Amino acid sequence: MNGAAGTPAGPPDRIVVGVSGASGVIHGVRVLDALRELGVESHLVVTRAALLTLSQETDLTPDDLTGRADVTHRLTDVGASIASGSFKTMGMIVAPCSVRTMGEIATGVTSTLLTRAADVMLKERRRLVLMVRETPLHLGHLRTMTTLTEMGAVIAPPLPAFYARPKSIEEMVDQSVGRALDLFGLDWSPVKRWDGLKGPATTRNDPSE
Secondary structure, three states, X not given: OOOOXXXXXXXXXXXXXXXXXXXXXHHHHHHHHHHHHXXXXXXXXXXXXXXXXHHHHOOOOHHHHHOOOOEEXXXXXXXXXXXXXXXXOOEEEEEEXXXXXXXXXXXXXXXXXXXXXXXXXXXXXXXXXXXXXXXXXXXXXHHHHHHHHHHOOEEOOOOOOHHHOOOOXXXXXXXXXXXXXXXXXXXXXXXXXXXXXXXXOOOOOOOXX
């Protein structure tokens, strides 16, 4: 995406996608599907634990996952393009984001390309969305989320939106993924938007009416 002559160019239509080992790996799969549908270039980095989760929660193979990305980077390749702030992107989404990955990003002591890429987003003031998948949360988790929020990240757990009346797990996943992509200014068609209450007006116990 290039700016007109004399105006600065905006960020390219490119997003880094991290998939860590938390439950809910299908969210990462659908993020990649959505970005392809939207014409946004995806740069994928996957943890080893994520591949184990993929085998337990889906019938997909590692090739099925990586084949959805435009570019796949090795977890240990700390010299990859996405490890540098000079490589322009719209930002990064980690879907799902494990507590371990979240904690490592919060400390800034990054040991893999996934957490290094996330650190790049924070230092460059780019959008970093973490779809944290854990419950219940203890105080340490909450404090880590507070730290990351103060650093500029967005904590976006994949929670179901029942107002959309999902009829399947797939619809629930797509709603969460679409709402996370909203944070990048991307409008994915499966998202069901709230447009006000429907049906009879709610009766209020208000003596003044």
